[in-house]
Amino acid sequence: MDFNLSSKHEMARTLFRDFAETEVKPLAQEVDETECFPEETVKKMAKYGFLGIPVPKEYGGQGCDILTYAMCVEELAKVCGTTAVIVSAHTSLCVDPIMTYGTEEQKQKYLPALAKGEKLGAFGLTEPGAGTDAQGQQTKAVLDGDEWVLNGSKIFITNGKYADVYIVIAVTGTVEKRGRQVKEISAFIVEKGTPGFSFGTKEKKMGIRGSATYELIFTDCRIPKENMLGAKGKGFGIAMHTLDGGRIGIASQALGLAEGALETTIEYVKERKQFGRSISKFQNTQFQLADMATKVKAAQLMVYRAAEAKKRGGNYSVEASMAKLYAAETAMEVTTKAVQLHGGYGYIREYDVERMMRDAKITEIYEGTSEVQRMVIAADLLK
Amino acid sequence: MNLNEYKGVYVYVQQVDNKIDGVALELLGKARDLAKDLDTDVTAVLLGSDVKGLVKKLAQYGADKVILVDDPALKDYRTEPYTHALASIINEFKPEIVLVGATAIGRDLGPLVSARVQTGLTADCTQLDIGDFPIKPMMGKEQQHNQLLMTRPAFGGNTIATIACPDNRPQMATVRPGVMQKIEKIADAEAEVIAYNPGFEENNKYVEIVDVVKSLSNTVDIMDANILVSGGRGVGGPENFYILEELAKAIGGEVSCSRAVVDAGWKPKDLQVGQTGKTVRPNVYFAIGISGAIQHVAGMEEADIIIAINKDETAPIFDVADYGIVGDYKQIVPTLAKSLESIAATEA
Amino acid sequence: MKIVVCIKQVPDTKGGVQFNPDGTLNRGAMLAIMNPDDKAGLEAALRLKDQYGAEVTVITMGLPKASDVLVEAMAMGADKAVLVTDRVLGGADTWATSTTLAGAIRNLEYDLIITGRQAIDGDTAQVGPQISEHLNIPVISYTQKLEIEGDYVVAQRQYEDRYHVVKAKMPCLITALAELNEPRYMTPGGIFDAYDAEIVEFNRKDLIDVEDSNLGLKGSPTKIAKASDKVRKGAGEQVNLDPEASVGYILEKLKEKHVI
Numbered sequence: 001m002d003f004n005l006s007s008k009h010e011m012a013r014t015l016f017r018d019f020a021e022t023e024v025k026p027l028a029q030e031v032d033e034t035e036c037f038p039e040e041t042v043k044k045m046a047k048y049g050f051l052g053i054p055v056p057k058e059y060g061g062q063g064c065d066i067l068t069y070a071m072c073v074e075e076l077a078k079v080c081g082t083t084a085v086i087v088s089a090h091t092s093l094c095v096d097p098i099m100t101y102g103t104e105e106q107k108q109k110y111l112p113a114l115a116k117g118e119k120l121g122a123f124g125l126t127e128p129g130a131g132t133d134a135q136g137q138q139t140k141a142v143l144d145g146d147e148w149v150l151n152g153s154k155i156f157i158t159n160g161k162y163a164d165v166y167i168v169i170a171v172t173g174t175v176e177k178r179g180r181q182v183k184e185i186s187a188f189i190v191e192k193g194t195p196g197f198s199f200g201t202k203e204k205k206m207g208i209r210g211s212a213t214y215e216l217i218f219t220d221c222r223i224p225k226e227n228m229l230g231a232k233g234k235g236f237g238i239a240m241h242t243l244d245g246g247r248i249g250i251a252s253q254a255l256g257l258a259e260g261a262l263e264t265t266i267e268y269v270k271e272r273k274q275f276g277r278s279i280s281k282f283q284n285t286q287f288q289l290a291d292m293a294t295k296v297k298a299a300q301l302m303v304y305r306a307a308e309a310k311k312r313g314g315n316y317s318v319e320a321s322m323a324k325l326y327a328a329e330t331a332m333e334v335t336t337k338a339v340q341l342h343g344g345y346g347y348i349r350e351y352d353v354e355r356m357m358r359d360a361k362i363t364e365i366y367e368g369t370s371e372v373q374r375m376v377i378a379a380d381l382l383k
Numbered sequence: 384m385n386l387n388e389y390k391g392v393y394v395y396v397q398q399v400d401n402k403i404d405g406v407a408l409e410l411l412g413k414a415r416d417l418a419k420d421l422d423t424d425v426t427a428v429l430l431g432s433d434v435k436g437l438v439k440k441l442a443q444y445g446a447d448k449v450i451l452v453d454d455p456a457l458k459d460y461r462t463e464p465y466t467h468a469l470a471s472i473i474n475e476f477k478p479e480i481v482l483v484g485a486t487a488i489g490r491d492l493g494p495l496v497s498a499r500v501q502t503g504l505t506a507d508c509t510q511l512d513i514g515d516f517p518i519k520p521m522m523g524k525e526q527q528h529n530q531l532l533m534t535r536p537a538f539g540g541n542t543i544a545t546i547a548c549p550d551n552r553p554q555m556a557t558v559r560p561g562v563m564q565k566i567e568k569i570a571d572a573e574a575e576v577i578a579y580n581p582g583f584e585e586n587n588k589y590v591e592i593v594d595v596v597k598s599l600s601n602t603v604d605i606m607d608a609n610i611l612v613s614g615g616r617g618v619g620g621p622e623n624f625y626i627l628e629e630l631a632k633a634i635g636g637e638v639s640c641s642r643a644v645v646d647a648g649w650k651p652k653d654l655q656v657g658q659t660g661k662t663v664r665p666n667v668y669f670a671i672g673i674s675g676a677i678q679h680v681a682g683m684e685e686a687d688i689i690i691a692i693n694k695d696e697t698a699p700i701f702d703v704a705d706y707g708i709v710g711d712y713k714q715i716v717p718t719l720a721k722s723l724e725s726i727a728a729t730e731a
Numbered sequence: 732m733k734i735v736v737c738i739k740q741v742p743d744t745k746g747g748v749q750f751n752p753d754g755t756l757n758r759g760a761m762l763a764i765m766n767p768d769d770k771a772g773l774e775a776a777l778r779l780k781d782q783y784g785a786e787v788t789v790i791t792m793g794l795p796k797a798s799d800v801l802v803e804a805m806a807m808g809a810d811k812a813v814l815v816t817d818r819v820l821g822g823a824d825t826w827a828t829s830t831t832l833a834g835a836i837r838n839l840e841y842d843l844i845i846t847g848r849q850a851i852d853g854d855t856a857q858v859g860p861q862i863s864e865h866l867n868i869p870v871i872s873y874t875q876k877l878e879i880e881g882d883y884v885v886a887q888r889q890y891e892d893r894y895h896v897v898k899a900k901m902p903c904l905i906t907a908l909a910e911l912n913e914p915r916y917m918t919p920g921g922i923f924d925a926y927d928a929e930i931v932e933f934n935r936k937d938l939i940d941v942e943d944s945n946l947g948l949k950g951s952p953t954k955i956a957k958a959s960d961k962v963r964k965g966a967g968e969q970v971n972l973d974p975e976a977s978v979g980y981i982l983e984k985l986k987e988k989h990v991i
Contacts (some may be wrong), residue, residue: 062920503952705967
């Protein structure tokens with residue numbers, strides 16, 4: 001057992017950190033303030049392969065592992081939660097299911113452009129009446145000749161409108177399960193620009209405000225039959241497995257936010273003087289920082305362990321859920337404390353920790369709320 | 384190498400478009416001090432095309448001798464013919480010290496010449512002394528006297544090193560412009576002129592100058608300025624900045640400002656010094672009406688000399704200033720500018 | 732076209748600086764990065780590679796740890812990497828360093844050698860031009876723009892108040908200014924590949940046409956007499972005088988410091 005990163009992972013971190021500090025950090029405040037999707041940054045990340053990190057080279061990717069991808073999201077989130085989630089949603093929720101469940105034709109068709117970042121990906125599962133609950137799904141897909149006809153809508157879709165390729169979960173019929181008729185769920189690849197596929201209004205959010213969150217609307221949207229991802233009726237499994245991977249991405253984002261807030265706060269308390277001395281000299285400050293740093297380190301170990309578990313294959317749901325639960329709650333706690341240690345300045349938008357605290361909150365909600373993570377973990381304990 | 388054969392302090396006289404660069408006169412001034420310590424004389428090395436007319440000025444600023452290489456091959460600066468000329472002079476005349484300005488020319492010529500004559504070169508010196516090496520006697524090591532001790536900053540100014548070149552001659556140094564003092568002009572001074580022809584034969588190392596493009600731009604980057612006159616909120620308003628501009632003009636500097644000034648719309652962002660602006664390292668930084676927030680200080684604390692003028696005697700800027708003046712800048716700065724102008728006028 | 736780029740691992744001067752007891756730098760104790768001007772030189776080479784399909788070899792001299800910058804260079808796109816390392820090379824000044832690098836480069840084929848103008852640790856700007864002297868090839872220092880025309884390099888050579896457009900026949904050496912370009916980042920996949928790639932190691936025996944007496948601390952004409960950290964300055968003097976005396980005070984200080 002080795003808790004040290006390999007030198008190539010260390011060098012990858014240096015790369016991600018340099019990029020984040022130089023290209024992403026200077027825009028973070030503006031991206032938040034204007035709620036603008038950072039298209040130029042996405043183009044730059046595409047140029048350097050950040051959008052295809054775990055994709056094998058033969059599909060135009062970087063041929064690296066999940067840990068490298070997690071570190072990328074982590075370093076981006078240290079300076080900008082928005083930029084981090086763009087990479088996470090693209091990689092974990094669109095690229096990964098195509099890599100895992102796509103036919104060779106689908107991989108050849110979609111992966112190179114996605115991995116090179118020429119196209120951006122997104123994932124549509126959540127509906128007004130259903131989040132991670134499959135039976136609540138209302139979007140329907142009906143086979144008509146050689147095409148599936150989609151009707152319905154998806155909400156809160158990250159990278160919405162800006163993404164070119166969407167993984168969409170829809171009901172394709174009913175099947176009998178333990179004597180009951182239940183919905184049969186399937187997954188589809190839907191391209192932007194398909195007639196009948198449009199976008200609703202953009203959500204105005206508390207945090208990650210530059211991330212584009214849109215409603216996807218399908219009105220008699222016809223997609224080729226071969227765009228079904230995985231087997232018919234396997235959509236719920238695909239969605240759940242995809243979310244397991246997504247949780248590693250979001251856990252990395254939460255981890256990065258916590259680390260960013262901690263680093264910012266350490267710098268601040270060294271500079272800030274009260275009662276004639278640096279506030280870093282106060283024991284309260286020191287103990288708060290010690291607790292923050294300890295939790296951040298624990299979160300990091302859990303996130304990296306989950307990433308390594310996914311690389312090894314097999315079931316890593318519990319590792320991913322635990323990492324996401326702990327990292328998200330740590331992000332919320334650490335960013336809140338960071339604001340508190342900044343005092344009045346922490347509440348001012350000019351200071352990064354204000355944005356970090358707002359950005360952190362979503363990590364406890366999307367890709368399964370903390371409560372859902374507890375359900376997953378408990379179910380495993382009590383099985 | 385017989386070190387005792389090498390005598391005299393030589394200064395490479397940089398001229399561009401047949402105008403002597405100021406650093407050459409500064410080096411002549413320093414060379415006089417060194418020559419006095421070593422009981423020797425000062426030789427100016429003048430390379431160029433049609434530059435004979437410059438000899439008089441070199442004498443006036445301290446050259447006892449001038450070695451002159453006047454050849455069309457030396458019209459514009461090119462590495463090879465200049466290296467050939469200076470290296471040939473060193474081999475022929477054997478100086479013990481050669482000083483070169485640390486300019487874009489000197490920092491090319493110096494390394495090439497030192498490699499060709501196989502001696503050491505210390506770059507960008509800020510101080511030159513004659514002394515012993517090792518500086519303090521060391522067991523088992525002979526202490527050599529009358530060495531050129533060359534002091535220079537390194538690591539972006541984080542460290543200072545003093546360097547000697549005890550076993551090779553000449554001892555070569557490039558020296559930053561503006562550090563040494565030229566002597567007062569001696570109007571009737573004369574120098575012995577030695578015309579020298581090293582012979583110029585084109586070889587593979589001769590490059591062709593296709594074009595010479597002189598820079599016309601007036602926009603000065605505050606990061607390049609040697610002197611900055613920086614104003615803060617305490618200046619009172621955009622209409623008062625002319626006071627700072629006059630001081631900048633009088634002392635040959637540029638105007639910069641703090642973030643408060645940019646936020647108030649008094650000055651453009653590219654003049655802002657500080658964490659969210661530019662980090663500057665001028666020789667002199669005037670902080671006028673600047674309180675000295677950490678974010679500002681981070682961008683200017685590396686200035687060599689910080690002079691702060693502020694009404695508030697508790698302003699944090701005084702914690703980093705070398706010279707803090709408590710007072711109203713409106714009563715101080717205009718007089719200061721006038722005094723500097725009159726000093727400049729008498730010197731010209 | 733074959734391009735050799737000399738790169739140097741330097742301590743990041745943003746942190747503190749440390750010395751060995753003998754006054755030489757304790758490089759091991761500091762965070763190390765690729766020297767910025769060298770990185771611009773590497774970028775220039777990689778752009779020529781993108782444009783003309785050049786082969787780019789990076790070379791560095793230093794402790795084995797210095798191979799980190801070679802890996803970084805390969806992760807940016809360099810094809811081959813050479814580490815020049817030997818105990819006898821320790822403590823070299825610019826003269827000994829340029830002699831050593833020239834001795835190593837004599838093993839390689841090159842049309843163009845690129846070095847950075849200067850390294851942020853020493854700021855001397857000497858090694859590049861001196862390599863050209865040892866190899867007897869033309870040099871263009873302070874390059875702010877670079878183009879290739881047939882067998883010639885056409886470069887903008889920067890001076891304080893002008894630039895020269897200079898044409899030199901290859902093989903030649905240029906020293907790159909950071910202004911030359913904006914270096915690219917590594918790619919994650921490039922990093923993974925670079926760690927699997929071979930780094931060629933040259934030792935003393937591989938140096939061509941180099942005398943023992945020209946190597947390392949012994950072969951260095953310049954010797955450090957004294958080195959110290961610059962003392963971070965605290966508050967200086969503070970005066971509270973009438974306006975006229977204040978002006979006098981400032982003038983006196985400016986004279987004292989040779990500003991006027």
